[in-house]
Amino acid sequence: MKKQYKIIDTHAHFGLASNKMIEKGIVEYGRRKKLLEDIDDLKQKVGFEKGIIEDDNSLEAYVQIMKKNGIEQSWLHQLSFGEELGYDILDNESIAIAIKKYPGLFKGFASVNPNSNNSLEELRYAIETLKLHAFKLNPNDYGGFWLNDKEKLYPLYDYCSQNNIPVSVHTGITPGTIFRMKHNYPILLDDVAVDFPNLKIIVEHMGYPWNDLCYYMVSRHKNMYVTITAVANILIHNNPRNFIVELSKMISIFGSEKILWGSDWTATPNIDEVLHYMKNLSVPIVMRKMMNLPKISENDIQNILYNNALNILPK
Numbered sequence: 333m334k335k336q337y338k339i340i341d342t343h344a345h346f347g348l349a350s351n352k353m354i355e356k357g358i359v360e361y362g363r364r365k366k367l368l369e370d371i372d373d374l375k376q377k378v379g380f381e382k383g384i385i386e387d388d389n390s391l392e393a394y395v396q397i398m399k400k401n402g403i404e405q406s407w408l409h410q411l412s413f414g415e416e417l418g419y420d421i422l423d424n425e426s427i428a429i430a431i432k433k434y435p436g437l438f439k440g441f442a443s444v445n446p447n448s449n450n451s452l453e454e455l456r457y458a459i460e461t462l463k464l465h466a467f468k469l470n471p472n473d474y475g476g477f478w479l480n481d482k483e484k485l486y487p488l489y490d491y492c493s494q495n496n497i498p499v500s501v502h503t504g505i506t507p508g509t510i511f512r513m514k515h516n517y518p519i520l521l522d523d524v525a526v527d528f529p530n531l532k533i534i535v536e537h538m539g540y541p542w543n544d545l546c547y548y549m550v551s552r553h554k555n556m557y558v559t560i561t562a563v564a565n566i567l568i569h570n571n572p573r574n575f576i577v578e579l580s581k582m583i584s585i586f587g588s589e590k591i592l593w594g595s596d597w598t599a600t601p602n603i604d605e606v607l608h609y610m611k612n613l614s615v616p617i618v619m620r621k622m623m624n625l626p627k628i629s630e631n632d633i634q635n636i637l638y639n640n641a642l643n644i645l646p647k
């Protein structure tokens with residue numbers, strides 16, 4: 333009988349488009365236009381025609397997607413690139429409200445601006461008052477920052493480490509060509525892992541295209557984990573063979589217990605395709621023998637889709 337997998341999505345966004353920030357002059361029109369075009373390109377790369385889900389990136393639409401795909405729980409992340417996109421809903425309060433509105437369905441990552449002077453107080457407020465569960469950093473946000481910046485980031489890492497709060501970090505890919513990839517270089521997290529050995533660090537997007545470097549870091553640091561978020565969507569849609577090769581590499585280097593799945597909805601909306609592929613994943617024996625790949629078991633898939641989220645992220 334076919335295995336019924338349980339599923340937790342560790343990475344989803346929501347947000348409502350608004351022109352308010354543009355009207356106020358907060359958003360620069362040219363940068364917004366370029367970024368929206370780049371995001372459209374990404375959506376087309378995973379099989380979605382231009383503009384097809386642009387109209388509904390609401391939380392309610394995502395709840396329906398969760399139901400349809402049997403996703404038991406999802407972790408909400410702040411919508412990145414808020415300053416560029418001009419979205420109204422991009423703060424910790426909105427995530428806290430969403431969690432309250434759907435009891436048990438959502439958990440939340442807090443985000444703060446490391447370039448501001450009160451980032452630590454904001455993080456404390458988000459965790460202790462708003463009751464968000466973990467911390468998210470995207471080094472492209474807030475004008476960009478370096479993940480190993482001792483002055484701006486280390487007090488935040490220290491707080492997380494002391495309080496056993498995992499930090500999820502965007503690395504590698506970025507659709508937006510207005511951003512500079514150097515901030516996404518995953519090796520910056522090696523400094524963080526060395527200086528905060530007890531801090532749980534979740535390396536988003538496999539550090540792709542620096543994925544081999546990333547695998548070595550994950551294998552060398554006990555408290556470092558990796559997600560296949562968004563990269564799985566792109567590879568499964570365009571080149572499933574490469575997806576199998578990368579997944580096999582990770583499982584043989586550090587085991588399936590360190591790998592998490594996230595949809596990255598709304599950026600990569602082909603959730604149905606990815607989950608169907610994962611649930612039915614089987615590597616042809618000829619391919620395994622020729623490429624010396626390990627067998628990927630049902631247990632490995634269940635770890636990636638569900639068990640690891642329960643074990644690694646806060647209850």
Ligand SMILES: [Zn+2]
Nearest residue numbers: 343345409596
């Ligand atoms: Zn994301």
